[in-house]
Amino acid sequence: MSALQKQWAKSHLRDLPSSFDENEEDEAPEDTRQPNQLRNDSSSSASSTGTVVPTAEQNLFERPTTRRPESQYEPLPWQNFFEEELLLDIGNGTHVHAYFTPPSTADAPLFCFHHGAGASGLSFALLATALRTSLPEAGFLSPDCRGHGQTATTNQELDLCLETLATDLASVIVGVQQRSLWPKLPPIVLLGHSLGGAVVTELAFRRLLGSAVLGYGVLDVVEGSAIDALQSMEQYLSTRPRSFLSVISAITWHVRSRTLRNSSSARVSVPPLLKQETNDNEKLTWRTDLSATKPFWENWFTGLSSKFLSVPGAGKLLILAGTDRLDKELMIGQMQGKYQLQVFPEAGHFVHEDQPEKTAMVVADFFRRNDRSTLVLPPKVDDLIKQGKLKSAHASK
Structure with a gap:
């Protein structure tokens, strides 16, 4: 790579966003780690030991977006x-x-x-x-x-x-x-x-x-x-x-x-x-x-x-x-x-x-x-007698 190419790549890589934005910590409810844990985590690119590793899926030269995502903690009416x-x-x-x-x-x-x-x-x-x-x-x-x-x-x-x-x-x-x-x-x-x-x-x-x-x-x-x-x-x-x-x-x-x-x-x-x-x-x-x-x-x-x-x-x-x-x-x-x-x-x-x-x-x-x-209650005896479905004690004698 020529010196001109190296200088151009360096100027663009410097503006890449990190994988953890300290100001957007509250937007990730699923991560229960404390802020100090996140900053010391070697897997974070914001860590002192973190490294940005380019992959085939990353577009390293795309201009980073500055729009913050909608808060996941916004109040509901x-x-x-x-x-x-x-x-x-x-x-x-x-x-x-x-x-x-x-x-x-x-x-x-x-x-x-x-x-x-x-x-x-x-x-x-x-x-x-x-x-x-x-x-x-x-x-x-x-x-x-x-x-x-x-x-x-x-x-x-x-x-x-x-x-x-x-x-x-x-x-x-x-x-x-x-x-x-x-x-x-x-x-x-x-x-x-x-x-x-x-x-x-x-x-x-x-x-x-x-x-x-x-x-x-x-x-x-x-x-x-x-x-x-x-x-x-x-x-x-x-x-x-x-x-x-x-x-x-x-x-x-x-x-x-x-x-x-x-x-x-x-x-x-x-x-x-x-x-x-x-x-x-x-x-x-x-x-x-x-x-x-x-x-x-x-x-x-x-x-x-x-x-x-x-x-x-x-x-x-x-x-x-x-x-x-x-x-x-x-x-x-x-x-x-x-x-x-x-x-x-x-x-x-x-x-x-x-x-x-x-x-x-x-x-x-x-x-x-x-x-x-x-609840379905059984019918009363008097009602059954009136309907002719049951004989009274007098009638049976």
């Missing part, structure tokens, strides 16, 4: 998952914000969700969509509980005791009934994650909706392990970032920290967790201060197992991320067949977000097995 956005006045200065898809028929079920502490109603977005695939006539109601999301209350004192939250959820359901002009409540299936599991159990235990509740499901929370976990809760909260520079960076943190293992769910459930910092328009902070909820932690979970098992006339479902979470009372109840147990070992704590399709399959099957409209 709630309209992709629910039909309506509601703001319900449930009294005492509380206006509950909720996401709602009405059932399409009078006999169709209404799935009512309750999220965990620090989350919002959009935590169930992907699950609602997956359930509608299996049960197209069903309705879905997913509110933000007080102190979370866009729900607002004029009471300055934070009241997150279990009894208050259960009463709030019942009031929201009744409020939707009145708004929709339903003559009676549809068949209801309650589903709650973590704190929400305790709330739906309390609602069913106190029979706040009467016989309308077909069944209730608790997602990844049991009394024993929940109370044990409270001892390390403050330490966990201290490790979370206090603020984010953008919604995308918040979504990225949730996925890369494995808090949420499904980036699609993170794109819709993370944005409502944040609010604009009052004194700094360039920062986003947590909408709910979980440290301030500490006085209620034991109230949420104490007695949960016995309440869960003792509600008569309603189906019971428990979905966990691991069998090690079962306490003694629930292990005995499971062996006695008092409830349905499903374990998703590949999921994290947010089982319904990490595995929405599998969760939907289990929940849809749970509804079908507890659906009273499909």
Whole structure:
């Protein structure tokens, strides 16, 4: 190669893009390595030991593109998952914000969700969509509980005791009934994650909706392990970032920290967790201060197992991320067949977000097995006698 050719090739090779762009690290959710690992990886051309090796497929002299690919962590709108956005006045200065898809028929079920502490109603977005695939006539109601999301209350004192939250959820359901002009409540299936599991159990235990509740499901929370976990809760909260520079960076943190293992769910459930910092328009902070909820932690979970098992006339479902979470009372109840147990070992704590399709399959099957409209009762003896299909005791004599 002549000196002129060498000089020309050198000037073009210098402008070739590397295989790893540090600024585009957040665009690759499937790679869970940390930035320092990527920079020290000898397989990366950005590494100090990396080398650009030309191949037959590469066009070394093509001008590099400067257009960045569309972010895989862009937020997704709630309209992709629910039909309506509601703001319900449930009294005492509380206006509950909720996401709602009405059932399409009078006999169709209404799935009512309750999220965990620090989350919002959009935590169930992907699950609602997956359930509608299996049960197209069903309705879905997913509110933000007080102190979370866009729900607002004029009471300055934070009241997150279990009894208050259960009463709030019942009031929201009744409020939707009145708004929709339903003559009676549809068949209801309650589903709650973590704190929400305790709330739906309390609602069913106190029979706040009467016989309308077909069944209730608790997602990844049991009394024993929940109370044990409270001892390390403050330490966990201290490790979370206090603020984010953008919604995308918040979504990225949730996925890369494995808090949420499904980036699609993170794109819709993370944005409502944040609010604009009052004194700094360039920062986003947590909408709910979980440290301030500490006085209620034991109230949420104490007695949960016995309440869960003792509600008569309603189906019971428990979905966990691991069998090690079962306490003694629930292990005995499971062996006695008092409830349905499903374990998703590949999921994290947010089982319904990490595995929405599998969760939907289990929940849809749970509804079908507890659906009273499909029960066929034997005819009454009096009716058979009137129809001439059976002789009375007097007639036979």
